Amino acid sequence: MIAKWIKFQILDTERQDWTRGYDTARRYFDREGSLDVPYEHIENAYPLGRWLSDQRRAFRAGTMSSTRADELEELGMVWDTADTAFAENLAAARAYYAQAGTLAAPRHATALDKPVGQWLTNLRRPNGLGKDPERTARRAEQLAAIDPDWNPGQLGWTVDWQRHYTGLTALLEAGGTLDGITPGVTYRGDDIGRWLARQARDWTRPNPEQQRRLGKVGVKPAARPQKTAARTNTKARAAKGSDAFTRGVTALAQYIQREKKTVVGRHHVEELPDGTSVRLGVFLSNQKSRRDRLTEQQLAALAELGYHWTQ
Structure with missing residues (x-):
C-alpha cells in the first residue's frame, strides 16, 4: 500500500509535471526557434523559465535520466550552468530596474531574493563578465538591453553618480522642480538635493557627457565669485596633484596587470618604464583616506581598476 501511495502521489505527479514542462518547452521552441527562455518567463501560466533552470540543475547533479536529457537536447536545450546562474540573476536585475529605473544599484540591493547589487558590482570588475569573448559580449548585450548605462565606469563616472542622476x-x-530639490530631498534613500547642489557648485568636475546630461534636465553651473590672481598658486598645486595621481594610477594598472591582483603591500614601490618610481602602497592609502575629495574622473579611474570603496 505504501509503495502504491508513493507511486501515485509522488512518482506519477513528478512525471506529470515533467511532461507538462516538456510540452510547454516544445511549444515555446516551435514558436521562438530556441529555448533561450528568461528565468522569470511565464508561458501560459506555467513557470517555464524556472522549470528549465531546474532541469539544468538535475542534469548537472546527474539525477536526470538519459532519456529525458536526450529529449531536451532534441529541442535545443543548452546545459551551460554558468549561463543558467547568470539568467537567474539577470531576472533579478530586470526586477530591480523596474523598481529603480537604473542598474546603478548599491551593493546591499536585492531583488527576487537575490543580492543583485553585489552581483552587478562583481560584473563591473575586470573580467567580471567572464573570460570568453563571445560570452562576455552576449552578457554585456543582455545587461545593456535592460539599462544602457549599467556600467557607468566605462562612461567615466561612478555608480553612485549614475544612481543620483537617475533619482534626479x-x-x-x-513633477518636481530644480529649485524645489534642495538638500534633504531624497529618492530611494539617496539625498538628491545635496548631490544636485554639489554638481552645480563643482561644475568643472563632471566630464563633458555628464555636463551634457545635467544640462539636458536644466542644471547649470552655480555662479562663482570673480577669479583673483591669488588663486594662481592654488591652481598650480592642483595641477601638480593631478599629475601625481595620473602617475599613481599608471603604476597601479601596471602592478595589477603583472600580479593579477589588487592587493598592494603598504611598502611596495612600483618602478615605471621612464625610470621613476611610485610608492604604490602609500598612494592607495592616501587616495582611500581622501576619497571624498577626489574628482568624479579620479573615482571612476580607481573603480575601473577594481577599487570599489570609491563608490
Missing part, C-alpha cells in the same frame, strides 16, 4: 530625473518627471 525621476523626481523631475514626477
Whole structure:
C-alpha cells in the first residue's frame, strides 16, 4: 500500500509535471526557434523559465535520466550552468530596474531574493563578465538591453553618480522642480538635493557627457565669485596633484596587470618604464583616506581598476 501511495502521489505527479514542462518547452521552441527562455518567463501560466533552470540543475547533479536529457537536447536545450546562474540573476536585475529605473544599484540591493547589487558590482570588475569573448559580449548585450548605462565606469563616472542622476530625473518627471530639490530631498534613500547642489557648485568636475546630461534636465553651473590672481598658486598645486595621481594610477594598472591582483603591500614601490618610481602602497592609502575629495574622473579611474570603496 505504501509503495502504491508513493507511486501515485509522488512518482506519477513528478512525471506529470515533467511532461507538462516538456510540452510547454516544445511549444515555446516551435514558436521562438530556441529555448533561450528568461528565468522569470511565464508561458501560459506555467513557470517555464524556472522549470528549465531546474532541469539544468538535475542534469548537472546527474539525477536526470538519459532519456529525458536526450529529449531536451532534441529541442535545443543548452546545459551551460554558468549561463543558467547568470539568467537567474539577470531576472533579478530586470526586477530591480523596474523598481529603480537604473542598474546603478548599491551593493546591499536585492531583488527576487537575490543580492543583485553585489552581483552587478562583481560584473563591473575586470573580467567580471567572464573570460570568453563571445560570452562576455552576449552578457554585456543582455545587461545593456535592460539599462544602457549599467556600467557607468566605462562612461567615466561612478555608480553612485549614475544612481543620483537617475533619482534626479525621476523626481523631475514626477513633477518636481530644480529649485524645489534642495538638500534633504531624497529618492530611494539617496539625498538628491545635496548631490544636485554639489554638481552645480563643482561644475568643472563632471566630464563633458555628464555636463551634457545635467544640462539636458536644466542644471547649470552655480555662479562663482570673480577669479583673483591669488588663486594662481592654488591652481598650480592642483595641477601638480593631478599629475601625481595620473602617475599613481599608471603604476597601479601596471602592478595589477603583472600580479593579477589588487592587493598592494603598504611598502611596495612600483618602478615605471621612464625610470621613476611610485610608492604604490602609500598612494592607495592616501587616495582611500581622501576619497571624498577626489574628482568624479579620479573615482571612476580607481573603480575601473577594481577599487570599489570609491563608490
